[in-house]
Amino acid sequence: MAKNIKPPRMRIGRRIKKGETFKVKVRFEHPSFTGLGQVEPETNPMFNRAVPVTFLRNMLVYYGDDLVSRFSMTSAIADNPLFTFKLRATKEAPVKVVFIDNNGERWETSGDVKLS
């Protein structure tokens, strides 16, 4: 694992009512490089591959055992992204988010949904 990667962290609201939607925030400190660079920006504005590309390719969201969302990303997602998405509260169950980067490495985080 690269040194500048930290495990993802999740935040879920506390007051969640059944049937309503709630926000989930996931922060993942993971670098993202397009790998592109301009050799001569003044004379030749074309981009070419300068360094190896690194990015989060997939983000899978599970609510209980169900896969509810899947995010396919490219290297044009920012470094250390904060993702915010919504879910409909139907049950008390964990929300699990799995990240897979372009090298196939995998990380996950989870949080419990407690209905009030």
Add this chain to the structure above:
Amino acid sequence: MVCKHVNSRRQFLRYVMIGGVAVPITGLGVLNLAHAKAFNFAADPDNLTDMERMHLPQITLPPVVEDGSQAPIQLTVDHPMEEDHYIKSIQIINFTDPVQTKGKFYFTPANGEPFIGTQIRLNGGESSVWVVAECNQHGKWATSSNTKVAAGGC
């Protein structure tokens, strides 16, 4: 970087046709000429119909972005998300960037609301960020938002 602007429906369709060649570079090449005809746009942006209001994505993007490597973007669609009628996906594209497709976000009715907030990379200068929402019954709906990026982040 030569900066081209996509501000009209005609320009969007032209880029989508070009995208049949360019977009596969990103590995998410889902747009091509066959799909271009299937896009829906707001006929009159100031006077949306109920169908347009329900399906056109709403983009929250600052008019000026200081750092193009961390451009915050929020997308939502005012859709009921029922079991048999829901937004399947939302895709973010900027045709003037070297990596045009930023990501595609797939939803299910369990989401309750098609909403995503994240940060993307944008090249310097003026650009139009296009967002395409796909409904399982009513096809693809596209809208755009213009922004100026002070320092490019690609």
